[in-house]
Amino acid sequence: MSHFTVTATDGAARAGILRTGHGDVRTPAFMPVGTKGTVKSLDPDELRAVGSQIILGNTYHLHFRPGDELIAELGSLHAFSGWDGPILTDSGGFQVFSLRDTLLAVDDDGVTFRSVYDGAPERFTPELAAQIQRNLGSDIAMCLDVCPPAGVTRAELEEVVRRTSLWAARQRQTDRADGQLVFGITQGAADEELRRRSIEELVALDFDGYALGGLAVGESREEMFAATTWAAPLLPPERPRYFMGIGDAEGILRVIGAGIDLFDCVLPTRTARTGSALTGSGRLNLKNARFARDPRPLEEGCGCPACARFSRAYIRHLINQEELLGLRLLSLHNLHFLLELTAGARAAIERGELRAYTAERLSRLAARPQEDPWDS
């Protein structure tokens, strides 16, 4: 049996089942980000309670702290962190290239940078990215890719695509952990010819899934969605498709509509750290004085553990006093919101009603001016 089955389609959108060594994932699926082996402030039971199916781990950070060899010694990232469901690990490429002050040199062999932990020079290669992820024992490993900043020239972008394919070919030859799936990452920004070339070169290497990388940085939102719409169908339909780094409600619905199966973002927990709640009608900034005496839950009708018991007034008090429970409750709510939104989209695809579902959710979001979903 293949590791991925499309069970329903609705236009370009698909619902499916992704099978991993730690259980099935019903797609489309939002993946909460557990950068350092913990989704900030939450424990595994809470992650389950809000509907998480699969979480992310971070190759870069776990390699340096506490060390992937230490994690291997203690079993795997699952055993270490207590999350026994599926885990996808990124390759570290995004961190190496986005923490730009620390980037030292890139060549065909790999990338040299200074560790954010101690400033020591370090080097990542496709082989090391594979080895770290083997040590972490993740269910899905990602290829090391070159992540260009916004505004590179076309010649530079062409070089990004060439090097990313070169690295992917090398990583494809490495050993993997038992049952580990490996996904390739395509680059090319919103340049149709280069993205197509990247996809063709990656698909020729026959990965277990494919990501659209480098789209959530640089492009305008509309360019990003447009590119996703033409790029996703270029990927093989029988393999899962992962859009890296999107997590606002509109973005999730639009990439699902374009045929994306997996996506991740730190937005729900980062938004919580700014004291804001995601709701069906936009964001609530709990620091706003109008919530001081508000006995209502963050969102009426929400089934999350925060809304089941606590008022906006109480959560506002916790946030203002920098009490950690406030951060937890907002993180729980925000994750639940995006996971529920995604589950709703999945059900809508199964009914063939994604267009109506998307329109209804977006019209509710638009009914009240939403704060900029990119501001955090």
Added chain:
Amino acid sequence: MSHFTVTATDGAARAGILRTGHGDVRTPAFMPVGTKGTVKSLDPDELRAVGSQIILGNTYHLHFRPGDELIAELGSLHAFSGWDGPILTDSGGFQVFSLRDTLLAVDDDGVTFRSVYDGAPERFTPELAAQIQRNLGSDIAMCLDVCPPAGVTRAELEEVVRRTSLWAARQRQTDRADGQLVFGITQGAADEELRRRSIEELVALDFDGYALGGLAVGESREEMFAATTWAAPLLPPERPRYFMGIGDAEGILRVIGAGIDLFDCVLPTRTARTGSALTGSGRLNLKNARFARDPRPLEEGCGCPACARFSRAYIRHLINQEELLGLRLLSLHNLHFLLELTAGARAAIERGELRAYTAERLSRLAARPQEDPWDS
């Protein structure tokens, strides 16, 4: 039926049941401290899971943030915080007098100080302390007392006792929330004559319970235990006795042995914030490199949620990376440790074996040099 029943005695120690408007408390009982309407980092379900029967709220802090009137408007501190069990609120006296940079003046009418929140001059009187606690709707309200610093002269201490009795008499005349119990606080440090006078004056006012205040500051540990040993029996046996501010394992066992029923301390959560775990054989500083690859739970055989699933290595990683889950797991464990220690003492009293239980627990603690329980 009285609100307090002694169900067993063992030497000076007692086991009993304290009945409140939000349920019974089996004594001796350790009370976790929820200063600002939350026991730091934990939610009500977690507090229950580790065996909390009653928690503390803080009159001073809740008066200023979010405001006791706001809490009253939303129901009570129970409704506001989601903890539906018994709550004891302190009177604010300890904060007013211990945040000494902010103390402005004390007279027979009350005490003037600068709020730590905005520096504005504020005044507490017995009547206001009662009113705030009425608004909070706590199950047990405490009298406003004068808390002297260490090293006051005997004349100053005599004045503390006089004024504390004066204030207690006034607070005794105030209205209370429905079903609210009110406890008096005795002063006098370790001066036998003054402590005896304070107790007699307070007992004459007929409170629902009595606290030994001002013993956990100033005196040496041995003087403090000696004073507790002669002072506790001066309190009426049919009323609950509360030792304010003790929470290390040895201290808990010794005040229980002296006949104390209730005690509180921020030590378990504060110790967690320093990255340390309380165990039967002393403290573990998780930052110590020797725990980096330690697959064992914080304490073998411990039934707390942290020990059920997570290793020392993982918790150390979380602490070192300042991940909030680490603080939560240590807080859960440390509270569970003290609550379990106290439950064990209660069971030992019921069997008439407190002396042996205390000796066994203290010998295990002494087997490995314990870090100073007062260092945090």
